[in-house]
Amino acid sequence: MSQYTQSPQPQQPYAPTQPPGTRPARNGLGVAALVLGxxxxxxxxxxxxxxxxxxxxxxxxxxxxxxxxxxxxxxxTNKGVATFGAVLGLVSLILSVVGAVLTYKAVDDVVKDINKEVAGSSASAKPGAATGGAAKGTADDKAADGTAEDAPDDKAVSLDEADTAVYDDGLEVTVGPASAYTPDQFASGHTKGNSAYKVTVVLENKGKEKFDASLATVDARAGKDGVNAEQIFDGKVGDGFSGTVLPGKKITAQFAFDAPADAKNLTVEVSPGIEWDADQWDLKL
Incomplete structure (x- = not known):
């Protein structure tokens, strides 16, 4: 009788079993939040x-x-990624609000500029105002009231026989008569042998919006040949305009110009800004 011997089975490698109830990490929302952020x-x-x-x-x-x-x-398992995605989402919201405000303001400015161009609200002076060099102190032109806010040295400035250019948007530019001026010893722009003349300019804002006076420029030409009259700067004149003029307010500045000794007239040109036409005043010396 033969004896049967059973051969041993090969041992299987150990494989850890997955704990019951454990699921794979669900990190999709965190990654999506980061990408969108x-x-x-x-x-x-x-x-x-x-x-x-x-x-x-x-x-x-x-x-x-x-x-x-x-x-x-x-x-x-990606709490940090999720947090960073949420933070970037909040940053995106803040930037969207800022962008909306900037876009609205830009569109509003463009619309205002278009309306000004269409209506011509501030491009030129009204008919009959002192424009084109025709202002010479006639009775038909509007004279200043004799007082001026923000005048140099806090003194009232008399503008008798002055001429005023009235713009459609309520801005008024007044230039007073030219008077002889003696520059101080430290003045620049004055040539020995020439004569110096002082002119008072008033910008009055009778409109509804603020006016940026810092963009206004004042130039002059002298004599029948219209030679450039260099502006004089010293401790009393030459500061020009600065700041903003509120509705209903005015600002005054004094300018001095160097002219040939034989000059009989001084042509003053005032440009309130890039949106306004420049006006000229022909002043007798």
Whole structure:
């Protein structure tokens, strides 16, 4: 009788079993929040894309907060990515608001400029005002009231026989008569042997919006040949205009010009700014 011997079975390698109830990490929301947050932030840097930045920012913020909730419950392992995505979503929202404000302001400025061009509100002076060198102190022109705010040295400036250019938007430019002036010893712009003349200029804002006086310029030519009359600067004249003039207010500045000794007239040209036509006053010396 033969004896049967069973051969041993080969030992299987050890494989750890997955604990019951354990699921794979769900990191999709955090990654999506990060990607959308990055795109939204980049879009927010372009003001015209504020709408896209706002939409992506809202989605990234919601997904980032949801992903953080998963990480807290142990369902995801990318809590840092989710947090960063939510932060970028919030940044995108802030940039979208800033872009919307900038875009609205730019469009509003363009519309105002177009309206000014169409209506000609500030491009030229009204008919009958002192323009084109025709102002010579006639009775038909509007004279100044004899007082001026912001005058140098806090003194009232008399502008008798002055002429006023009245613009459509309420701005008024008044130039007084030329008077002889003696520059001090430290003055610049004055040539020995020439004569110096002082002119008072008043800008009055009778419109509804603020006026930037810093853009106003005053130049002059002297004599029948119209040679350039160099502006004189010293401790009393030459500061020019600066700052903003509120509606209902005015600002005064005094200018001095160097002219040939035999000059009989001084042509003063005032340009209130790039949106206004320049006007000229022909003053007798």
């Amino acid at each position: 990055i795109i939204g932030t980049v879009s927010g840097l372009v003001p015209l894309l504020f709408w896209l930045a706002g939409i992506l920012g809202v989605i990234a913020l919601i997904l980032g907060l949801a992903a953080r909730g998963r990480a807290k419950r142990g369902e995801a």
